[in-house]
Amino acid sequence: MIISKTCGYGIRGVVYLATKLEEDRKVGIHEIATELEIPQHFLAKILQELVRKKVIHSVKGPHGGFYVKELVLGMPVLDIVEMIDGDGYKTRCFMAIEECSSENPCPLHRDFFVFRSGIVKMLKQKTIGELSKGVFEGQSFLSYRLN
Amino acid sequence: MIISKTCGYGIRGVVYLATKLEEDRKVGIHEIATELEIPQHFLAKILQELVRKKVIHSVKGPHGGFYVKELVLGMPVLDIVEMIDGDGYKTRCFMAIEECSSENPCPLHRDFFVFRSGIVKMLKQKTIGELSKGVFEGQSFLSYRLN
DNA sequence: AGATAAAAAGACCTTTATATCCTTTTTATG
DNA sequence: CATAAAAAGGATATAAAGGTCTTTTTATCT
Ligand code: FES
Ligand code: FES
Numbered sequence: 001m002i003i004s005k006t007c008g009y010g011i012r013g014v015v016y017l018a019t020k021l022e023e024d025r026k027v028g029i030h031e032i033a034t035e036l037e038i039p040q041h042f043l044a045k046i047l048q049e050l051v052r053k054k055v056i057h058s059v060k061g062p063h064g065g066f067y068v069k070e071l072v073l074g075m076p077v078l079d080i081v082e083m084i085d086g087d088g089y090k091t092r093c094f095m096a097i098e099e100c101s102s103e104n105p106c107p108l109h110r111d112f113f114v115f116r117s118g119i120v121k122m123l124k125q126k127t128i129g130e131l132s133k134g135v136f137e138g139q140s141f142l143s144y145r146l147n
Numbered sequence: 148m149i150i151s152k153t154c155g156y157g158i159r160g161v162v163y164l165a166t167k168l169e170e171d172r173k174v175g176i177h178e179i180a181t182e183l184e185i186p187q188h189f190l191a192k193i194l195q196e197l198v199r200k201k202v203i204h205s206v207k208g209p210h211g212g213f214y215v216k217e218l219v220l221g222m223p224v225l226d227i228v229e230m231i232d233g234d235g236y237k238t239r240c241f242m243a244i245e246e247c248s249s250e251n252p253c254p255l256h257r258d259f260f261v262f263r264s265g266i267v268k269m270l271k272q273k274t275i276g277e278l279s280k281g282v283f284e285g286q287s288f289l290s291y292r293l294n
Numbered sequence: 295a296g297a298t299a300a301a302a303a304g305a306c307c308t309t310t311a312t313a314t315c316c317t318t319t320t321t322a323t324g
Numbered sequence: 325c326a327t328a329a330a331a332a333g334g335a336t337a338t339a340a341a342g343g344t345c346t347t348t349t350t351a352t353c354t
Contacts, residue, residue, distance in 0.1 A: 002149060002259075005312070008243030015254060028330070037245065042313050048332060061321030062329040077255075096155030098184065098291030107162060107278035107287040108224075111269050112149075115262050122258050131254035140254040144245030152342070175300070189343050195302060208351025209299045 002119065007084040009038050010046045011077060011131075012142045017056055017068045018132035026058070026065030037143045046084070053083050073129030081123060089116070149266065154231040156185050157193045158224060158278075159289045164203055164215045165279035173205070173212030184290045193231070200230050220276030228270060236263070 013032055020027055029047065033040035047066055050056050055075070058066045093100040094112040102109065134140040160179055167174055176194065180187035194213055197203050202222070205213045240247040241259040249256065281287040 207301045
């Protein structure tokens with residue numbers, strides 16, 4: 001719903017790393033996957049992709065792992081969504097007609113458009129830093145019963 | 148995104164039939180699928196399901212086809228969504244954590260919740276009749292370039 | 295009654311998303 | 325330098341969604 005599972009996993013991975021920024025260490029995929037309750041190898045793939053995209057970073061070898069740089073805290077969540085899911089949301093119709101457009105609107109276009117732009121706007125203004133702050137302060141969680 | 152393609156097809160099928168209510172005839176699957184630009188056999192399956200659920204009706208044999216009764220005009224779009232996609236949307240987390248709950252919220256829970264309830268509320272108050280009226284009056288369309 | 299046209303039903307196929315496994319490469323450390 | 329830890333990469337597996345094809349059933353017309 002809305003974004004793919006893959007994308008949700010990716011965001012959570014990045015946010016988790018962001019909460020560890022102060023600890024100044026590399027975090028192994030095993031720890032991340034266990035804490036977030038995400039299949040390890042699958043998450044590894046997703047994080048590797050985000051390394052290629054320079055969202056996060058990694059080092060191999062003993063004491064290696066994934067980590068983020070401070071810069072990522074200012075990155076809008078939408079950036080990660082588009083990296084993983086693409087920007088197809090812009091042109092997909094709620095009712096699955098060929099193309100979503102205001103010139104050839106489906107019966108729910110107007111209503112749906114309001115929500116869609118709202119969600120996109122929200123994802124554009126929310127940053128990784130904000131999300132990780134909430135988690136760090138215990139107001140929100142990155143897995144079910146991670147307390 | 149949001150609802151499945153299958154579900155979008157189903158809604159469009161029902162709405163199409165609703166626009167033909169006055170014509171008082173059975174509409175063949177070939178016509179519906181062609182007009183809506185949906186794979187015929189696939190749409191047939193979906194409509195068969197909706198016949199079983201009594202949303203629409205059908206008669207076999209020559210001059211048979213699908214049709215709706217006036218009663219369906221008052222049906223909320225959400226009913227069809229739940230029949231086809233289920234009510235999983237209630238418990239799915241935006242970021243794909245095990246379960247969406249306000250007691251164990253993910254970092255985007257609050258924001259997402261607002262949009263989700265808005266969409267659900269909208270789908271609950273929109274009826275098949277309203278959608279078909281818009282199409283009938285040429286304000287909206289059930290396929291790309293159906294004019 | 296028989297022919298016909300249409301939906302119903304079910305088996306099957308394809309694609310995409312999700313998940314796992316195994317091998318290779320890199321690198322810190324003793 | 326050997327070793328072990330860790331990510332990277334490639335191949336494969338599984339599940340779900342989406343789509344196609346064929347056969348069966350049945351209403352209607354002649
Ligand atoms: S045309 Fe359907 S949502 Fe825009
Ligand atoms: S917990 Fe993530 S959306 Fe509710």
